[in-house]
Amino acid sequence: MTSAVGVRVLGPLEVVTTAGPAPLGGSLRTLLAALAVDAGRVVAADTLAERLWEDGGLDAGASTVHSYVSRLRRRLEPQRPPSGWQVLQTRAPGYRLVLEEGALDAEEFRRLLTLARGRTDPAAARDDVARALSLWRGPAYADVPGDFARAEAARLHEQRLEAEELAAELDLALGRHRQVAGRLPALVAAEPFREGLRAALVLALYRADRQADALRCYEEGRRLLADALGVDPGPQLRRLHELLLRQDPELDAPAPATAVAGAAAAPPSTEPSTEPPTGSPTGSPTGSPTGRSAAPASRRPALPTPPTALLGRTDDLARLHRLLDDGARLVTLTGTGGVGKTRLALAAAREAGDRAAARFADGAVLVPLATLDDAADVVPAVARALGVGAVEGPGARDAVAAHLHPLHLLLVLDNFEHLLDAAVDVAELVRTCPHLVVVVTSRAPLRVAGEVEHRVEPLALPPAGAGADEVLSSAAVTLFCDRARDVVPGFRLGEDEVRVVADVCTALAGIPLALELAAARVRVLGPRDLLARLDEALSGGRRDLPERQRTMQATLDWSYGLLDAPARGLFRRLGVFSGSWTLPVLEAVEGPAVLPVLEALVEQSLVRVEHGEDGARFSMLEPTRQHAQRLLGDNERAQAQAAHAAAHLALAEEAYGGYQRDAQVGWLRRIERAHADLLAAVDAACAAGDGETAGRLVWAMWLFWWMHGHLAVGRRACAAVQRLPGLPDRVRVRVDLALGAMLFAQGEHEHAEEVWDRARRLAVATGDDEALAHTAAGTGITALARGDAATAVERLRAALGLAAALPAGSDGPWLEALGHVWTGTALTALGRDGGEGAAGAGGRAREHFETGLALARRRGDRLTTFVALYNLAQAEAPHDAPAAERRLHEGIELSAQIGDLANLSHFLDALVVLGAAGVDRDPERLAVLLGAARAARDTVGADVYGFYLRDDAQLEAARSRLRHRLGGERFAEALAAGHALPVEAVVRLAVHGHGTLTAPAAPATPPS
Known part of the structure; x- marks a missing residue:
């Protein structure tokens, strides 16, 4: 139930709430109008922005529409209900205005007009029209600017004229011609080309014994049409003129108590039919409504009416209706057990009968098949449902086809998955019976000619983090x-x-x-x-x-029982998967011959398939996966988990090299989709005591965890592997390296240095030069993070030498590029400290930044590139703000490409500092970006980039400056709007926002 809010648009826009009238300023009034024209439907935020700012300021509008919505909500509902905002609701990808019935005068006007047209009593219909017209207070949306409002006002004005025509028609039917003759002249003068109104006035004048005035009114209309448009009056007016000249009795007023047929002609009823859906012919005894010879009547059961409403299937029903409207005659609804195929099929069949009564004049028939054991029993079951009687044997299909041939019938065959051998019989019935339409529910498709499959998916779930x-x-x-x-x-x-x-x-x-x-x-x-x-x-x-539907286990057991032995085995072993997988990964687990067996599971709706950037990905719904796990024996589970871990280790190690090169975006996305299974592989290897597999997995995953902010997950995995006994030295040192990276990213710099120093000692002892280079770099950035710039320079220079000596196929080239940038950062810090070696540090730092950037660009390494860009932007900001801005824009785009929210937050903060210190014309945009930066940090839960030389005092000064310019309320709303923005919108706003951060000052022009 919504709050008691009334919105009036048939005149100047007005709002009435429980607290009384709610005055709205220009922007909020336009926003409310932009929602009201689509009341009850979701309006995308971008669409609202276009309606609010039609002068080309789309980006600025998109950035502030969220704060406008927040302000409007408080006007509509001064006290927020405990269950959340009811009137102006957030619904992806925008917002929806939800009002009680009758609360929006435009909708009430349309409802009353439709009600009037549907009545057979002209007096009652006239009352409805009078109530509808009384809602008008002037031109619709009279005080709302914008093309969208003018277009909606024009549509409403046309409907108002139709209402006036209907009112006149009903008055004439009721003998009220003198009232019409007195009311319509002004309206005809205002709408001189509206022939329906003129015809009503002409007839009213004639019936009021004003024949000369009637003829004069007609002649004025004829002359206007000829002079202005060069056309003659339409057939209605011309015929009326002829009848006037003859004084035809057809023009006489009706008797007072007589209702004129057609005066308020009702359209075909959209109410559900009250006739029993038995499938028997309807209409007069001499023939059916379709004009064909009716088949012999037979008693058939009505479609069952479920005791509860069908929820969440609007889109499915719409697609099924489109399929049927487009001529599909064999539609199979497939999906996992318990997904609601039967309910959907029954609803579609019932609505199809209402929508296309002639096409399904003989009704709809349900044939339940769940209790059958033999495919040969399907056709006899159809015969029984049709009332044909007992038909058996080889001639059964022909007998049923002969009965169905003349019928316009919709047949629902429910639960077909265990009787697929009868699919040919169904296809033959469809082929030989020209007016038959069949809807099948099955966990597997029929795979016959003419079949159209509609996959019934589970109901939509709320997204993670939804309000x-x-x-x-x-x-x-x-x-x-x-x-x-x-x-x-x-x-x-x-x-x-x-x-x-x-x-x-x-x-x-x-x-x-x-x-x-x-x-x-x-x-x-x-x-x-x-x-x-x-x-x-x-x-x-x-x-x-x-x-089979009383428990989920019974439902899944039913599906499992339909499988052959190879498919049952694969189904059980798929229980070790935690997320989705690709065919190559499954082939690595199960062998190259797995595809046909997998396809059988897909057909039986036990495995789902989706097509994305890296091809087809397969998965199981969680209840299905848990059922598969319950069926696994201990030995089979251990074997399946070992094979699963080995396959995912190969995938992770292939991806690790890709993170350092131009393929990193694709690999990061692919590993994000496989992340749940990679963690499951770590857990399984740990449980089996396989330290080498577990350790190699966490090393292959650490950089992914770093860039995508999975720090707590990565830390737990590393710690679990670290506790395993008997780890080989080469594995143990890399587990420590990965653990140190997680600790550093979470801000535990001293702890990270301890772990990395332990790894350094082991690397020295075992002669592991690659690990030694990593430890030198790691202890260098920890020294930098705790403010010891001189030590940082020393260690990072050592790391550079070690990395440069490593072979091309190792981590050396990547560490060398990153080491140059980190060394430049340490030199910058040293220059700021003014300590020993500070002289000339700034120039040397710039050389290292440029070298690292060039090496990173050559490899396509976005991570090292944006680390260099951040440092260069910081160096350039004091004397070359446009160059710094360009660096930050590029870094923001690169951060978004690889999904690095922690880095994105640093770049957004830097952009805000740069803009707030300059002459940015849009402080609200900067405040929105500040909120977006906080959201990015909140999502990751850590700053991660502890080696950046941030100036938190500058950031706080920028925050204070923006709060002062906007005021506390607008500043808070902008922060909240930024916190809610998706990453794509944040990047658009930051990089392509309205105006530039360094443009000359201009007077602020708020949106109107």
């Missing part, structure tokens, strides 16, 4: 709460329970059956207990469900 409004509006959570209210009337979620229920729905993968089974347990379990006891919660269900 309460977005969680509660997601399809999966909506279904869960709806079903929970069935067992606990008044069920509501507290603020602290919303995220818990989101986790429940995510754990159940949005599968409707699982959600319903879990929701039924809220009578005895609160959300937190339910999350902890999900297996128990799914162990029982409704007694009126088929046995």
